[in-house]
Amino acid sequence: MAIMIQRSITSSFLVEIKNPSNKFPLHYLYKIGPRSFCCSFNLSKPKKHPIYKCSFTVSSSLDKEAQTLIQQFNPQIPIEEALTPPSSWYTDPSFHSLELQQVFYRGWQAVGYTQQIKDPHQYFTGRLGNVEYVVCRDGNGKLHAFHNVCRHHASLLASGSGQKSCFVCPYHGWTYGLDGTLLKANRISGIKNFRVHEMGLVPLRVAIWGPFVLLNFETENLLQQESQSNIVGDEWLGSSSELLSTRINDSSLKFLCRHEYTINCNWKVFCDNYLDGGYHVPYAHKGLASGLKLESYSSIVYEKVSIQKCDGDATESAPDFDRLGSKALYAFIYPNFMVNRYGPWMDTNLVVPLGPRKCQVIFDYFLDTSLKDDHDFVERSLKESERVQVEDIILCESVQRGIESPAYCCGRYAPTVEKPMHHFHCLLYENLCN
Numbered sequence: 001m002a003i004m005i006q007r008s009i010t011s012s013f014l015v016e017i018k019n020p021s022n023k024f025p026l027h028y029l030y031k032i033g034p035r036s037f038c039c040s041f042n043l044s045k046p047k048k049h050p051i052y053k054c055s056f057t058v059s060s061s062l063d064k065e066a067q068t069l070i071q072q073f074n075p076q077i078p079i080e081e082a083l084t085p086p087s088s089w090y091t092d093p094s095f096h097s098l099e100l101q102q103v104f105y106r107g108w109q110a111v112g113y114t115q116q117i118k119d120p121h122q123y124f125t126g127r128l129g130n131v132e133y134v135v136c137r138d139g140n141g142k143l144h145a146f147h148n149v150c151r152h153h154a155s156l157l158a159s160g161s162g163q164k165s166c167f168v169c170p171y172h173g174w175t176y177g178l179d180g181t182l183l184k185a186n187r188i189s190g191i192k193n194f195r196v197h198e199m200g201l202v203p204l205r206v207a208i209w210g211p212f213v214l215l216n217f218e219t220e221n222l223l224q225q226e227s228q229s230n231i232v233g234d235e236w237l238g239s240s241s242e243l244l245s246t247r248i249n250d251s252s253l254k255f256l257c258r259h260e261y262t263i264n265c266n267w268k269v270f271c272d273n274y275l276d277g278g279y280h281v282p283y284a285h286k287g288l289a290s291g292l293k294l295e296s297y298s299s300i301v302y303e304k305v306s307i308q309k310c311d312g313d314a315t316e317s318a319p320d321f322d323r324l325g326s327k328a329l330y331a332f333i334y335p336n337f338m339v340n341r342y343g344p345w346m347d348t349n350l351v352v353p354l355g356p357r358k359c360q361v362i363f364d365y366f367l368d369t370s371l372k373d374d375h376d377f378v379e380r381s382l383k384e385s386e387r388v389q390v391e392d393i394i395l396c397e398s399v400q401r402g403i404e405s406p407a408y409c410c411g412r413y414a415p416t417v418e419k420p421m422h423h424f425h426c427l428l429y430e431n432l433c434n
């Protein structure tokens with residue numbers, strides 16, 4: 001028997017199991033997701049077992065503090081008069097915990113791209129908040145995702161990415177199939193009340209949309225592990241899904257390389273910088289600005305997506321080198337995923353929160369297959385892109401330091417350009433309140 005206890009918005013809580021008879025032991029009490037626990041009882045011994053009552057106490061003082069902070073931003077105020085969220089949204093640990101619970105452990109989250117798991121036996125691992133995950137294809141090519149945690153003593157199981165026929169725990173060698181089944185538990189002779197089929201890896205919901213792999217950390221509907229991409233597309237992208245399908249879901253694009261940056265700023269500082277409608281480009285990215293017609297910059301907001309567009313101006317910068325093409329599109333998919341499509345390139349930026357003041361940004365570069373052997377073009381393009389990233393990192397770290405200064409509490413929006421940023425803050429508010 002397994003009892004699932006769901007909890008609402010909390011960052012810590014106690015689970016108390018009331019066992020009136022104490023005649024038989026509680027066998028398992030473990031977290032199966034960021035927001036739920038699973039308890040298993042041995043019910044085989046006493047024929048008449050007592051009724052079990054599970055109760056849990058929520059420690060909500062941190063949440064109350066975070067709830068107060070949420071209300072310091074008012075999404076009802078029009079952008080022309082609105083204040084930006086206060087600095088505490090970018091520094092406070094309880095606010096950060098609430099974001100993990102409410103924003104990242106709910107709904108679909110981009111975690112990788114399909115070429116990472118295109119063949120049977122391929123896998124990749126990652127971490128979001130305190131969730132360690134592994135995504136893999138079993139020997140039959142079926143896609144799976146699991147918590148990357150051994151059921152024996154919780155060692156992380158797989159690391160990095162690659163190809164494996166099974167997962168062997170590096171601690172004591174328990175072995176799991178790529179479908180999550182526990183295949184071998186070494187030296188457990190004498191163990192009682194151990195049911196192998198209950199000791200497999202804890203599953204997660206996984207889906208593919210276009211070239212991307214998505215996970216959902218909610219525990220509902222776990223049986224349906226691989227979700228249908230059209231439904232996921234609607235849930236993840238809303239009414240922008242059609243437009244993005246045509247620009248992003250392009251099979252001529254192949255993965256080229258990954259660049260990762262650890263940045264000393266809150267994850268939202270990086271997102272805000274991306275969402276200022278090109279405001280900072282002429283000041284902070286002079287090289288990039290010379291390849292764009294900035295007067296053509298426009299943005300449009302959908303339910304959970306905003307799209308910024310700008311025409312390219314290759315002749316201005318270098319007539320023989322057209323990295324940006326005639327139209328650049330920058331799509332922000334709430335909460336933390338960006339897809340940039342320009343010329344023969346697509347790059348994605350996944351902003352992973354690492355704490356209130358730190359994030360990691362993972363850049364994956366995809367290129368039209370016809371150009372992947374043009375080493376000079378590839379090298380020059382990546383160098384230019386890298387320069388822009390470094391410029392942004394300096395800006396973001398500077399903003400984080402400014403936010404932490406006693407001189408700053410909140411700022412203002414430039415209404416004609418910073419609509420995507422305002423939209424992001426309003427979405428976040430709504431997500432944190434519900």
Ligand code: FES
Pocket residue numbers: 150151152153154155169170171172173174
């Ligand atoms: S923790 Fe994995 S086998 Fe012991």
Ligand SMILES: [Fe+2]
Pocket residue numbers: 273280284285388392
């Ligand atoms: Fe920038």
